[in-house]
Amino acid sequence: MKLYTYWRSxxxxxxxxxLGLKGLAWDSIPVHLVKGEQRDPxxxxxxxxxxxxxxxxxxxxELVQSMAILDYLEAVYxxxxxxxxxxxxxxxxxxxxxxxxxxxxxxxxxxxxxxLKATYGVDMQGGIDWMVHFMQRNLAAFxxxxxxxxxxxxxxxxxxxxxxxxxxxxxxxxxxxxxxRFPRLLTIERAALALPAFDAARxxxxxxxx
Amino acid sequence: MKLYTYWRSxxxxxxxxxLGLKGLAWDSIPVHLVKGEQRDPxxxxxxxxxxxxxxxxxxxxELVQSMAILDYLEAVYxxxxxxxxxxxxxxxxxxxxxxxxxxxxxxxxxxxxxxLKATYGVDMQGGIDWMVHFMQRNLAAFxxxxxxxxxxxxxxxxxxxxxxxxxxxxxxxxxxxxxxRFPRLLTIERAALALPAFDAARxxxxxxxx
Numbered sequence: 001m002k003l004y005t006y007w008r009s010x011x012x013x014x015x016x017x018x019l020g021l022k023g024l025a026w027d028s029i030p031v032h033l034v035k036g037e038q039r040d041p042x043x044x045x046x047x048x049x050x051x052x053x054x055x056x057x058x059x060x061x062e063l064v065q066s067m068a069i070l071d072y073l074e075a076v077y078x079x080x081x082x083x084x085x086x087x088x089x090x091x092x093x094x095x096x097x098x099x100x101x102x103x104x105x106x107x108x109x110x111x112x113x114x115x116l117k118a119t120y121g122v123d124m125q126g127g128i129d130w131m132v133h134f135m136q137r138n139l140a141a142f143x144x145x146x147x148x149x150x151x152x153x154x155x156x157x158x159x160x161x162x163x164x165x166x167x168x169x170x171x172x173x174x175x176x177x178x179x180x181r182f183p184r185l186l187t188i189e190r191a192a193l194a195l196p197a198f199d200a201a202r203x204x205x206x207x208x209x210x
Numbered sequence: 211m212k213l214y215t216y217w218r219s220x221x222x223x224x225x226x227x228x229l230g231l232k233g234l235a236w237d238s239i240p241v242h243l244v245k246g247e248q249r250d251p252x253x254x255x256x257x258x259x260x261x262x263x264x265x266x267x268x269x270x271x272e273l274v275q276s277m278a279i280l281d282y283l284e285a286v287y288x289x290x291x292x293x294x295x296x297x298x299x300x301x302x303x304x305x306x307x308x309x310x311x312x313x314x315x316x317x318x319x320x321x322x323x324x325x326l327k328a329t330y331g332v333d334m335q336g337g338i339d340w341m342v343h344f345m346q347r348n349l350a351a352f353x354x355x356x357x358x359x360x361x362x363x364x365x366x367x368x369x370x371x372x373x374x375x376x377x378x379x380x381x382x383x384x385x386x387x388x389x390x391r392f393p394r395l396l397t398i399e400r401a402a403l404a405l406p407a408f409d410a411a412r413x414x415x416x417x418x419x420x
Contacts, residue, residue, distance in 0.1 A: 048354035049309060061298065064355070067312070068304035075297035087285035088271065094278035099259060102277070106316045115343065120330055133325065144258035145274070 001026040002056040004046065006033045007206035010105055010167035011066035012053040016206075017163045018070050020197030022077040029056075030208035033110050051111075067101050070160060082159050093159045096145040100164040104138040108171070128175050135168065135177045143182050151191045158192060166192045170203060211236040212266040214256060216243045217416035220315055220377035221276035222263040226416075227373045228280050230407030232287040239266075240418035243320050261321075277311050280370060292369055303369045306355040310374040314348040318381070338385055345378065345387045353392050361401045368402060376402045380413060 003019070003026050005012035019026050031037045031052050038050045047054045047064045055063045055072075063069050074082060084090045106112070108131040116122045116130060146153040146161060153161035169189050172179060179186060192198045203209060213229070213236050215222035229236050241247045241262050248260045257264045257274045265273045265282075273279050284292060294300045316322070318341040326332045326340060356363040356371060363371035379399050382389055389396055402408045413419060 049313060049348070049351040051313075063298075063301050063305065065305040065308040065312070068301045068308055071304055072297050072301035075300065087282050088273075090285065091273050091278045091282035094281055095273065095275040098275040098278055102275070102312050102316050103259060103261075106312050107322055112317055112344075115340075116326075116330070119339075119343075120326075120332055120336065122330055126330065129329075130325075133329075134322075138259070141259040 001058060002029050003027070004029045004031050004043070004052050004054040004056075005206070005208075006031050006038075006052050007203045007209040008170075009033060009052045010171055011051065013167035013170065013201055013203065014066045014101075014163050015053045015055060015069050016201035017166065017198055018073050018082065020200050021080060021082060021158065021163075021195075022073055024073075024077065026055075028207050030206075032208070067097075067160075070163070080157065082163065084154070084159070089154070092145070093154050093161050096142055096153060096161040097159075097164045099138050099142045099145060100168045103141075104134055104168060105164075107134045131171070131175050132177050135172045135175070136181075139168070139172065139177070139179075139182055139185060143185060146184075148184075152188055158195065158198075162188060162192050165189070166198060211268060212239055213237070214239045214241050214253070214262050214264040214266070215416070215418075216241050216248075216262050217413040217419040218380075219243060219262045220381055221261065223377035223380065223411055223413065224276045224311075224373050225263045225265060225279050226411035227376065227408055228283050228292065230410050231290060231292060231368065231373075231405075232283055234283075234287065236265075238417050240416075242418070277307075277370075280373070290367065292373065294364070294369070299364070302355070303364050303371050306352055306363060306371040307369075307374045309348050309352045309355060310378045313351075314344055314378060315374075317344045341381070341385050342387050345382045345385070346391075349378070349382065349387070349389075349392055349395060353395060356394075358394075362398055368405065368408075372398060372402050375399070376408060 001024060003015060005028055031043055037043060038052060044050050046062055053066055055069045063072055083093055113127045113130060117127050150156055152158050153165060166189055211234060213225060215238055241253055247253060248262060254260050256272055263276055265279045273282055293303055323337045323340060327337050360366055362368050363375060376399055
């Protein structure tokens with residue numbers, strides 16, 4: 001498989017983690033988001049939204065949207081399971097994952113913050129404040145939706161909740177979110193990054209890291 | 211079942227459609243988003259994000275996050291199926307649904323636009339421009355990700371893609387998005403709203419509509 005990816009893209013990071021947990025090998029095709037390569041017509045032909053990641057399967061089939069890619073991987077490579085089998089438990093994991101994948105990342109990504117700055121005259125600090133506001137608000141909700149204890153967000157093995165959390169925490173550290181309020185999330189982050197699949201997916205270990 | 215809902219909330223609208231398509235009866239518990247009732251501590255105890263919808267099952271179990279609720283309904287009430295069984299087809303439906311559920315609604319909802327106005331001195335028109343920008347951009351991507359023909363986004367029966375599209379189009383009409391560029395989306399909207407489940411879920415037919 002091949003993955004169009006950017007080292008600091010948290011949606012790419014999610015898919016890198018899932019591929020690693022499933023034991024799948026992949027080649028990196030970097031798309032430089034800060035240079036705007038995601039808007040090149042050649043790339044948009046692969047991904048109409050102009051976003052990363054895009055996963056290219058062995059037969060050339062292309063899949064977009066990180067959570068749809070995770071769903072595909074779960075169906076085709078069920079072992080190890082990254083979602084519970086019970087519908088109610090599964091809905092609880094998805095709800096926590098979606099607090100990040102829906103409410104947080106899309107509101108704070110490079111495109112949205114770039115639009116805020118370019119169109120509304122907001123400066124660098126205003127852009128950072130925007131990101132910190134939504135990350136702080138939503139990490140608090142995530143913290144209340146997960147299980148109160150356990151190695152990971154839900155139990156002793158990683159789920160989509162952790163796969164969404166760890167990349168979001170990378171951004172939260174980067175932009176100065178006060179994470180001291182969320183000791184449980186930091187404990188989960190440490191446990192996750194101790195796993196080889198999470199470690200290998202880190203931004204700073206990617207071939208396109210700067 | 212009971213649903214904490216707001217007539218104009220597109221995430222509530224999605225769940226209302228899915229409940230209707232599955233033939234499930236539910237009672238409405240309105241939460242007035244414009245009056246800020248979603249921030250009342252009494253409501254936040256049900257939904258830590260302070261968002262609607264929240265689905266209350268017969269036994270009192272509460273589920274949050276519209277797409278997690280859809281997933282639960284799909285697992286427990288599989289007929290009629292609102293997602294394809296084939297993993298690749300399913301990932302394609304999810305990708306289109308997520309262009310709306312992840313990239314569009316969370317960026318243009320009442321809380322985010324309210325924050326833009328309250329914190330960055332943006333006026334009413336600036337808030338509308340923000341919503342229109344992201345809706346237009348993302349509806350174009352949605353239009354390219356769905357099947358080029360068929361009654362609905364993917365084939366001749368509704369899927370999560372349509373369940374996300376129709377509420378988003380309600381907002382797009384409301385805020386003046388140029389939908390003439392998307393004739394296929396308008397055709398799908400007409401076909402969907404001709405179904406009783408979509409019709410009964412419309413904002414203007416809800417008990418809390420103003």
